[in-house]
Amino acid sequence: MNTAARQAGLKLLRQHALIAGEAIAANGTGIAVDDPATGEVLGHIPDLGTAETGRAVQAAHDAFADWSTSDPHKRAAFLRAWAGLIDDHLDGLGALMALENGKPFEEAKGEVTYANGFLKWFAGEAERLIGESQDSPLGHVILTFRQAVGPCALITPWNFPAAMLTRKLGPAFAAGCTAVVKPASQTPFTAIALAELAHEAGLPKGALSVVTGDAATIGGVLTASPLIRKLSFTGSTPVGRKLAEQCAPTLKRVSMELGGAAPLIVFADADIDLAVAETIKGKFRNSGQTCVCPNRVYVEASVAEAYAEKLAAEVAKIPVGPAFEDGVKVGPLIEDKAVDKVEDHLKQVTASGGRVLTGGARHALGGRFFQPTVTLGGDDALFRREETFGPLIPVFAFETEDEVVGKANDSDFGLASYLFTRDLDRAMRIGRRIEAGMCGVNTGLISTAVAPFGGVKQSGYGREGSIHGIDEYVDVKAVTLALR
Numbered sequence: 001m002n003t004a005a006r007q008a009g010l011k012l013l014r015q016h017a018l019i020a021g022e023a024i025a026a027n028g029t030g031i032a033v034d035d036p037a038t039g040e041v042l043g044h045i046p047d048l049g050t051a052e053t054g055r056a057v058q059a060a061h062d063a064f065a066d067w068s069t070s071d072p073h074k075r076a077a078f079l080r081a082w083a084g085l086i087d088d089h090l091d092g093l094g095a096l097m098a099l100e101n102g103k104p105f106e107e108a109k110g111e112v113t114y115a116n117g118f119l120k121w122f123a124g125e126a127e128r129l130i131g132e133s134q135d136s137p138l139g140h141v142i143l144t145f146r147q148a149v150g151p152c153a154l155i156t157p158w159n160f161p162a163a164m165l166t167r168k169l170g171p172a173f174a175a176g177c178t179a180v181v182k183p184a185s186q187t188p189f190t191a192i193a194l195a196e197l198a199h200e201a202g203l204p205k206g207a208l209s210v211v212t213g214d215a216a217t218i219g220g221v222l223t224a225s226p227l228i229r230k231l232s233f234t235g236s237t238p239v240g241r242k243l244a245e246q247c248a249p250t251l252k253r254v255s256m257e258l259g260g261a262a263p264l265i266v267f268a269d270a271d272i273d274l275a276v277a278e279t280i281k282g283k284f285r286n287s288g289q290t291c292v293c294p295n296r297v298y299v300e301a302s303v304a305e306a307y308a309e310k311l312a313a314e315v316a317k318i319p320v321g322p323a324f325e326d327g328v329k330v331g332p333l334i335e336d337k338a339v340d341k342v343e344d345h346l347k348q349v350t351a352s353g354g355r356v357l358t359g360g361a362r363h364a365l366g367g368r369f370f371q372p373t374v375t376l377g378g379d380d381a382l383f384r385r386e387e388t389f390g391p392l393i394p395v396f397a398f399e400t401e402d403e404v405v406g407k408a409n410d411s412d413f414g415l416a417s418y419l420f421t422r423d424l425d426r427a428m429r430i431g432r433r434i435e436a437g438m439c440g441v442n443t444g445l446i447s448t449a450v451a452p453f454g455g456v457k458q459s460g461y462g463r464e465g466s467i468h469g470i471d472e473y474v475d476v477k478a479v480t481l482a483l484r
Contacts, residue, residue: 002324009095011316012193015043017212019052019115020059021205031185036102036332036390037322037367045188048051048213053221058207060151061227062179068148070178072126072195075174079123081162086116086194091130093193097161098323100187102368115162117449118465122170125470127447129175131418133468141481148176149253150229153222155215156191157234158184159289164234165191165455167464168233169198171207175473178231182218186334188223204409210337213406223247223434230473233257234291237413255462255472257291257454259387260415263408264294264396264444265430267305270420274442276310279393282418282444284318284372288391289338291459292416292438292446296383297395298404302377307469311393312357312374320363320372332368332429333390342370342390346380349394354378359391384411401430408436415455437463 016023033042046052067075084094094109101108131144135254138317152172161183172179188210195210209407211218222228223246230253233243235441237258264282266275283294299307321328327465339362350356359373372391380396382408398404408417417436421427431439437455440446447453452466462472 002105002326005091006099006324007098008092009099011054011097012089012092013189014192014196015045015098016051017048018192018210019056020063020167020209021199024048024052033100033186034386035099036334039367042099043189045185045212046375049217050221051213053218054225056180056211057151057221057225057227058340059206059209060180063204063236063389064148064151064178065316067178067204067207067280070176072129072174072176075127075176076123078202079119079126079170079173080348082198083116083123085197085201086112086119087432089193089197093162093190095194095324097187097190100189101158101161101286102323102334104331106330107285107329108323111160113387114447114449115160115166118163118166118170121449122174123404123463125171125467126174129470129474136480139483141483143479143481145477145479146175147477149473149475150177152177152179152230152232152473153182153228154179155182155219155222155231155233155235156184157188159286159291161187161190162194165194167469171464172421172473173203173207175470177473179209180222181208182211182215182222183210183212184371185212185215188212188442190249206434207419209362219243220246223252224250226250228320229253231255232472233460237460240460253434253472254264255464256460257462257464258415258454258458258460259413260291260459261384261411261413262292262294262416262418262436263411263434264297264418265404265408265420266297266299266303266307267421267423267426269422269441271312271422272303272307275307275420276314278418278420278442278444279311280314280318280444281394282440284391287333289334289389291387293389294393294444296380296417297396298380298398298407299400304395307375308357308374308395311395315372315374315393316358318372320369321365330391333370334368336368338390339368339370342388342392344415345386345388345390346373346375346392348382349375349378352379354394380407401426405430405433409433412458413455414457415459416440416446427471
């Protein structure tokens with residue numbers, strides 16, 4: 001066990017919320033946060049209410065005028081300074097995340113590095129926040145400016161507690177927005193630690209608050225307040241619908257990164273060994289608890305058995321255990337009901353004729369651990385409707401291109417998708433036919449700061465990352481000059 005890393009994480013753990021830089025302590029009460037691997041309580045966060053959330057909103061509003069009109073190069077310098085501090089605390093932040101989330105320590109450090117990429121990328125975007133000029137048919141000159149939309153409410157999930165925060169705050173701060181962040185109660189300590197480092201890097205105190213507590217109470221204040229001009233949410237589709245509805249009366253700018261049920265398609269001409277390796281990379285990050293994980297795998301019938309057998313053989317080798325054990329690749333699930341869901345999905349696919357090729361039960365470690373599992377056959381309907389969000393890969397055979405595209409698209413969701421083929425024409429054809437915001441061709445990893453991230457249909461709207469990510473946080477203002 002990496003005891004030194006664990007201690008580095010505990011040194012960054014703060015049992016408080018932050019309102020305009022002021023620590024609001026839990027004082028040993030409030031909401032308990034546990035280690036998913038052991039159930040041990042790591043600490044508590046305060047259960048804030050409407051008054052405290054209102055103070056955070058007011059602080060963001062009060063800080064907005066100065067921050068939004070500050071030199072963009074100053075904002076870029078802050079983002080780079082913040083990123084530098086994160087680099088300096090890589091082990092501690094990774095360990096803190098591993099403690100509260102359960103993902104393996106090395107994977108958690110990888111997320112911190114990935115998260116920091118957004119700050120570095122959007123530092124550059126802050127310096128390139130340009131407008132245009134256009135001659136008018138009326139003889140005028142039209143100037144356009146991209147201006148910060150206003151104070152923002154940012155609601156982040158538990159599965160990527162660092163990356164989902166910086167993917168929102170990077171463009172928000174680059175544009176000149178201020179923010180109130182509501183992290184998931186299962187993994188709040190990473191967000192609090194990152195916010196502390198942001199203030200250390202020179203962020204004005206009112207420009208960022210981190211509020212903790214009941215999601216419905218805090219969300220109600222953030223969505224109702226006319227001072228909040230933008231809401232960005234990453235989480236489930238039902239909650240996203242509710243938040244969008246609550247934002248309607250104040251006509252906030254809204255972006256939603258919601259659920260997925262990603263299809264992964266393997267054609268007979270694909271490099272099967274590559275497809276197996278990339279399926280594992282895509283599926284087992286965070287123990288299968290990501291919105292872009294392959295949720296259902298379709299393999300051309302002539303190679304389905306060969307693919308599934310190779311996949312099962314490799315999956316059977318994946319080390320499972322607590323975050324700080326050497327070599328561990330799959331950790332526990334976030335909570336007990338997540339294990340129940342994986343078990344239920346497994347029962348349903350086997351009841352419909354699916355065969356378990358490896359795994360197929362709760363892990364001998366007990367608690368929230370589940371064996372990495374591969375099935376072959378059965379009915380895919382459940383996996384088109386629901387995310388498993390756990391270490392289960394159901395494999396189904398298909399015969400024709402039209403058949404598999406139909407199955408891929410027969411879902412309310414459209415976030416990520418994947419396909420494996422050596423045929424470039426087919427890759428382009430299928431990649432464009434699949435109804436998803438993102439498609440990986442011959443790769444199971446599609447997320448990076450430079451790529452637009454987002455979905456279609458019930459997977460939401462808006463894009464994060466890339467040159468498009470900052471557009472979610474700016475309004476375009478036109479100034480018409482009548483030249484005399």
